[in-house]
Amino acid sequence: MTKTAAFIGGGVIGGGWAARFLLMGWDVRLFDPDPEAERKMGEVLANARRSLPGLSDTDLPAEGSLTLCETMSEAVDGATWIQESVPERLELKQKVYQTLQEHCDESAIIGSSTSGFKPSELQSTASRPEQIIVTHPFNPVYLLPLVEVVGTGANDPERLDRASEILTSIGMYPLRVRAEIDAHIADRFLEAVWREALWLIKDGIATTEEIDDAIRYGFGLRWAQMGLFETYRVAGGEAGMRHFISQFGPALSWPWTKLMDVPELTEELTDMIADQSDAQSGQYSIRELERARDNNLVSILRGLKAQDWGAGKILNAQDKRVSRIAETLDEVEDVSQPIKTIERAVPLDWTDYNGHMNEARYLQAFGDATDRFMLIVGCDAEYIQNGGSYFTVETHIRHLDEVHAGQTIRVDTQCIVGAGKKMHVFHRMWQGERLLATGEHMLIHVSLETRRPSEPGPQVAGPLTTVAKAHSALPLPDGAGSSVGVK
Template sequence: MSATHQVRKAGVVGGGVIGAGWAARLLLNGIDVALFDPDPEIERKMGLVLDNARRAMARLLPGALPPEGNLSFAASVAEAVTGADFVQESLPEREDLKIRVLADIDRATRPEVLIGSSTSGLLPTRLQSEMAHPERFVVGHPFNPVYLLPLVEICGGEKTSDEAKERAAVFYRAIGMRPLHVRKEIDGFIADRLLEAVWREALWLVNDGIATTEEIDDAIRFGAGLRWSFMGTFLIYRMAGGEAGMRHFLSQFGPALKLPWTKLEAPELTDELADRIAAQSDDQAHGVSIRELEKRRDDCLIQVLSALRRADYGAGETLRLYGEGLAAAKASTPAKVDETQALALHTATVLPDWIDYNGHMTESRYLQVFGDATDAVLAYFGAGPAYVAQGRSYFTVETHIRHLGECREGEPLKAVSQVLGADAKRLHLFHSLYQAETGHLLATGEHMLVHVDAEARRSVPAEGEVLAAVTRLAAAQSGLSPPDGAGRQIAMPAPK
């Protein structure tokens, strides 16, 4: 049983930027969430974060996520965590507050329930000091936006069990994250210590009038930041050493470490410096609201993550594995359908970047939706990602698409799939694409697929359970009338 199946309900304590991000990630992984935060506007703020998360994840993994979990708002810490299978605390960075509330959470939860803290630098040994069951406490430090960025630093205290750290890693991985185990307790853990060094140097550059906030951000986003999205500092500097590698780099650039290039002691954050930073930041934002900036950030992250997924590198590999896990989970619990009727297995939403210059969905996206519908049918009868991993697959060899209506931005789509014929090597599919709310037919796609040995790159007969399943499905649908447009060819009408 997967970690997400074991965790059906989560308690989230603290609903600020990080806590709301956690709640959104959990909900979008099909986990019910009870959220406590004393902010009287927590429901409105959480709703905005969840809207952004839905929008982002629908673009990052269209049609892949499970049914969304249920969100409830608790009136107290105890109410939020009672009956929870997992708890994530995301309170302000006050050690005394966290120690007290974590002890309250400990008393209100079953002894085996994992309790994670989102602290960005407080030591877990101190945080678990008042808990009756400290062995199940871990730091699970995420990064904003939690629903998109995969990194989560896991750090245990002196009384944390190795089992708890491993269980936490398994769970975080199951909801699409990349756990990073912090070997030893240290203030700030790993990532924040690196970020803090850059942040302190940036403050000095502003304090000394050398650069504005915008110029410093440009130095990162047009330079090293682009590399950092897929390779870290050490691997990049290894390449900077040429064929001789890291040792040559260290010998060539090591002496610069003795030069006064950095100031690791932060400048005093005077009112004057704070005012200067705030004013420059206002100028840099050009009047764009925080919520709009969040959408721009998410859109850019989606493009970077999607590109890295295609390269199967860095965070892209984590995203690929997460997507494959979601697909496998769907395949292991197939929808209950009447196989004697066309199968409604795939839904989608027309995203903003699917729209062309005419204001409707571009041609390539119709093919994408039909391809996703084909994948849903293949997964239904057992030829999904796990089957492909065994070296067998179905390749599409012929496609005919008819465009019958316009797909507008934001419209919900539903694909209905019919098996027109099949044998050991071939599968003949016909998809009808509807506007999900109105039932209006928007397009049809007819496809011939061939079963192949992916390594040999040649067609071979399907065997075993997959052949039995596709044969069963073809027989079940053999009594259906051919859909309108099946077998059509592109041809000018004969002159009258």
């Protein structure tokens, strides 16, 4: 049976909530008096539709239905989850709960997106306080898993458990907060950093951009995977958390920040932290944590490289500076021989459960080799921008030997046919003198406007013909023209 959720307030947060429930198969009712609500919801939903489904490696349930409601009573009718995301004014929220509770099911969960108020404050004027909890999400709600779940003694424990179950079922991580405090957990950190950042700007020490760079090129990359304490556990090196505190702890009493009230690092507090860290990460040695951290960082950084953003943009610029692979035909040393198109180490994130480079990464490397060959014959970013490109229509790979992370692979490329719309290339992948794989590929020149085959422009046809002619004297490579299972 399709479940129904109601959303009171459809801004960036409310709309993000609604989009997540909808894409996870719930029927969604939205109440928002903003005359622009429908347009705004549509834009959040468009963003969610393009990003959330592909995050999953399996098909999501069929989308639920979206209904914009004229009244709160209409929205909450039959809803098992009600999410309040109205502006951060306590009286307003309390008034909304009064209306909701007049119309909603007694068993429904009323979650509040509040980033600052304690659940006891939200409950204080309610007719059924047990129904109201804090479920504080993070923007974009349709992608980030964290929800802080905070209740009080007034909530029935069963309802808090049910809230956690529902949030888990839509792909989120309900973090049950042990005790209510203003701003829960995460926003206390965000506030602390925000205040510090304001001082830096006010005092002329750094700009917004410099502050962002100081975060996203450094500790931001660590926090995305391990957070604060596990990162520091690793940083403590072989001696772990206790060592870290003894090194870093004293700095607490130095006049570094403008925000100064500091808990005393007693033996007791040190023990508490070290013990909690053991419970959290003690199943891994420091060496294992270092390697997990590095695997994660390589995965994150390579992901950002593919997007050419943040730290990934810096890495791409560095690659361009140090690459010794030809970019133009003039830079190719000997056109009569297969052309070197790849030379690189196998990244950590290219290996799989068999302990070697995954088959798809062979094609990634061959695809990169094809891209470089296209660049060499003049099919560069500007040419593609102007509407011409090559599409691969057929590929034949022979996997001849294994290769492992960190080993250096090299690809050389022989042009078998380079005439008219056709580009038929043969890649050989080597580690030293060891032939690892061959890749035979047929590409067709296309117009990116019509998506149909077309003749290449002269700036590509010319150099391609030159290479094809020079390579026509080479013997047909071993394995070319063969099919699967045939020797």
